[in-house]
Amino acid sequence: MDGSREEKASDLKKQLETVQADLQRSRKELESLKAVQERFELVMDATNDGLWDWNLLTDEIYFSPNWKSILGYEDHELENKFSVWEALTHPEDVKRSWDMLEEHLSGSRERFDITFKMRHKAGHWSTIRSRAMAIRNSEGNPVRVVGSHTDLTRVERSSRTLDQFFEQPMNIHLLAGLDGIIHRVNTGALTILGRSPESLQGTPFMDLVHPEDREKTAGEVASLSREVPTLSFINRYSHINGTYRTLEWSATASVEDALIYAVARDITDRQEAYRELRQIHEIYRRSIENALGIPYHLDLKTGSYAFIGDNVSTVLEIPREGFSQQALIDMIIAREGRHLDSSEDFQNMRTRFLKGEIPVFSNDFQIRTPSGKEKWIHDLSLPLKDEASGEVIASYGILQDVTERRRIFEREQKLLARFHQSQKLESLGVLTGGIAHDFNNILAGLSINLELLHSRIALNPAIEDHFSSLHAGIKQAAYLIKQMIAYSGKAQRILEDVNMHDIIHDAVGIISPDIPDAVRIIKDLSAEDPLVSGDAALLQQVLMNLLVNAYESIGDDNGSIKISTALRQMQDSDFTGSAFISLDESHHIPSGSYLQIRVEDSGKGMDPDLRARIFEPFFSTKFTGRGLGLPAVLGIVRQHQGAISLYSQPPEKTEFSIFLPRSSEQ
Numbered sequence: 001m002d003g004s005r006e007e008k009a010s011d012l013k014k015q016l017e018t019v020q021a022d023l024q025r026s027r028k029e030l031e032s033l034k035a036v037q038e039r040f041e042l043v044m045d046a047t048n049d050g051l052w053d054w055n056l057l058t059d060e061i062y063f064s065p066n067w068k069s070i071l072g073y074e075d076h077e078l079e080n081k082f083s084v085w086e087a088l089t090h091p092e093d094v095k096r097s098w099d100m101l102e103e104h105l106s107g108s109r110e111r112f113d114i115t116f117k118m119r120h121k122a123g124h125w126s127t128i129r130s131r132a133m134a135i136r137n138s139e140g141n142p143v144r145v146v147g148s149h150t151d152l153t154r155v156e157r158s159s160r161t162l163d164q165f166f167e168q169p170m171n172i173h174l175l176a177g178l179d180g181i182i183h184r185v186n187t188g189a190l191t192i193l194g195r196s197p198e199s200l201q202g203t204p205f206m207d208l209v210h211p212e213d214r215e216k217t218a219g220e221v222a223s224l225s226r227e228v229p230t231l232s233f234i235n236r237y238s239h240i241n242g243t244y245r246t247l248e249w250s251a252t253a254s255v256e257d258a259l260i261y262a263v264a265r266d267i268t269d270r271q272e273a274y275r276e277l278r279q280i281h282e283i284y285r286r287s288i289e290n291a292l293g294i295p296y297h298l299d300l301k302t303g304s305y306a307f308i309g310d311n312v313s314t315v316l317e318i319p320r321e322g323f324s325q326q327a328l329i330d331m332i333i334a335r336e337g338r339h340l341d342s343s344e345d346f347q348n349m350r351t352r353f354l355k356g357e358i359p360v361f362s363n364d365f366q367i368r369t370p371s372g373k374e375k376w377i378h379d380l381s382l383p384l385k386d387e388a389s390g391e392v393i394a395s396y397g398i399l400q401d402v403t404e405r406r407r408i409f410e411r412e413q414k415l416l417a418r419f420h421q422s423q424k425l426e427s428l429g430v431l432t433g434g435i436a437h438d439f440n441n442i443l444a445g446l447s448i449n450l451e452l453l454h455s456r457i458a459l460n461p462a463i464e465d466h467f468s469s470l471h472a473g474i475k476q477a478a479y480l481i482k483q484m485i486a487y488s489g490k491a492q493r494i495l496e497d498v499n500m501h502d503i504i505h506d507a508v509g510i511i512s513p514d515i516p517d518a519v520r521i522i523k524d525l526s527a528e529d530p531l532v533s534g535d536a537a538l539l540q541q542v543l544m545n546l547l548v549n550a551y552e553s554i555g556d557d558n559g560s561i562k563i564s565t566a567l568r569q570m571q572d573s574d575f576t577g578s579a580f581i582s583l584d585e586s587h588h589i590p591s592g593s594y595l596q597i598r599v600e601d602s603g604k605g606m607d608p609d610l611r612a613r614i615f616e617p618f619f620s621t622k623f624t625g626r627g628l629g630l631p632a633v634l635g636i637v638r639q640h641q642g643a644i645s646l647y648s649q650p651p652e653k654t655e656f657s658i659f660l661p662r663s664s665e666q
Contacts, residue, residue, distance in 0.1 A: 250263050527567050
């Protein structure tokens with residue numbers, strides 16, 4: 001009995017010891033689990049992530065304080081219920097999230113990882129990334145889901161900021177690897193280099209660098225790889241049009257990410273300005289050394305010249321002692337032109353220069369010296385600034401007499417303009433002549449067939465009217481073609497001695513009925529021997545076309561047309577004056593005796609643009625005009641080895657002069 005009791009006591013003691021051991025072990029596991037949980041929550045706090053834990057057996061859910069703070073709430077402000085999550089999550093995202101979680105719990109999806117919107121306490125939507133994993137029992141059934149929330153709102157904002165940074169078009173913003181491959185570039189590449197961002201991604205930026213700059217560019221990349229930032233680095237990048245743009249770079253690198261972050265400004269224009277400034281300095285230095293101009297130093301505080309070259313009295317005819325800035329301005333001739341040569345504009349430009357708005361003052365202007373001579377002066381000056389205030393306090397420069405240079409330049413421009421005009425007129429003449437001859441052949445066939453038809457059928461009065469209209473139309477078209485052929489210089493001529501006074505009388509007699517009574521025709525035919533060798537009909541056409549142009553320019557106003565003749569002894573160089581119309585490159589007008597026929601009207605005149613185009617075929621300022629009258633005059637005069645001059649001074653008058661070789665000279 002006693003032995004049995006002792007055995008039971010011993011067994012009970014062993015069981016108690018076992019239980020105590022189990023409790024001790026459970027306590028240690030619990031403490032270990034608690035420590036793991038604390039470390040996990042510390043990790044969540046450190047990463048700013050929120051923790052959620054859902055017990056599937058009890059349907060209890062836990063939201064950590066960080067989970068709630070992401071949305072702007074304190075721990076006590078939100079209950080640990082699924083309904084809270086559903087109420088704060090965007091309606092469109094709730095179903096997506098449940099569907100993905102069910103797929104994960106069923107085993108068809110390995111992980112739960114989704115991004116959705118949740119309403120922040122402040123009222124805006126926060127972007128949340130939720131990741132979770134199911135904990136399963138030995139049978140593989142899910143018993144618990146543990147997950148985290150990561151706030152991506154700041155990441156999205158940073159991404160948008162980065163996108164905005166990359167979309168600045170004025171500079172090039174570049175993201176590239178340390179291996180030189182472009183990862184991303186903004187639209188500044190299109191603005192500055194003419195290359196789209198898409199075409200540059202994945203390409204080596206070194207391919208764009210000027211060959212002469214590649215070695216130093218590689219050295220700069222090597223410095224970046226040692227995390228030495230680039231504050232200012234200049235090289236040249238190729239534009240899509242084959243030229244190079246000069247860029248100034250600032251850059252930094254992340255060795256850990258093997259990335260280069262760089263920004264470039266286009267300083268091509270600035271570099272060009274620097275080069276021009278250096279050239280101007282050189283010109284100034286050489287000019288002073290060679291005494292090619294008047295060196296000066298202008299004190300802007302006093303408005304007087306601290307220094308002026310001795311040759312001012314020779315070039316500008318003003319004594320050195322009496323020379324002043326106002327004296328120079330008073331000599332400037334105010335006129336319109338593409339050069340800045342009016343005194344008001346001159347002063348405005350000087351004012352901008354003195355304010356520091358223009359780095360270099362370089363200008364041509366025309367002056368009239370005290371003796372009445374007109375000269376072109378080139379003023380080249382640089383500012384002298386106060387080192388402390390940066391204010392422009394003086395300028396130093398040189399005044400050069402460029403009259404001869406301007407005369408040569410203007411003469412070259414006029415010759416070039418005449419050459420281009422002659423080429424254009426010659427080309428139009430060839431084209432017009434070819435078209436006119438083809439149409440003339442067509443009209444001839446139409447006219448003959450119309451006459452045959454008219455002679456073979458009996459016509460009633462109604463049909464006769466239609467035939468008359470057809471005849472009139474063909475006649476009008478034939479006249480138009482005649483004008484075109486005349487302009488081309490290919491009209492058939494019957495050469496004979498022609499008395500131009502008789503031609504003038506006949507032309508005036510023919511056209512007088514069409515001229516308004518308010519327009520008077522004055523004839524001053526003073527040439528003693530008005531004979532020329534030519535085609536009378538064509539020369540009469542010249543006079544009639546000029547008379548028509550004259551009275552049409554007068555319009556309905558009172559006015560007059562004056563026709564005069566005179567004998568002129570001309571040199572071949574006389575025909576190159578600005579008033580003469582260029583005929584064509586091969587049309588040389590020799591020296592000799594010429595009959596001048598002048599047709600002058602009192603109309604409104606022609607501006608320079610109109611004078612430049614008046615002899616172009618089909619150009620007309622009149623609604624009903626065909627633009628062939630004056631071109632025909634040009635063609636006929638050219639065919640008679642003559643010349644045409646035009647003078648017009650709006651709004652006073654227009655004067656055409658025809659020069660024809662006298663008969664005795666042929």
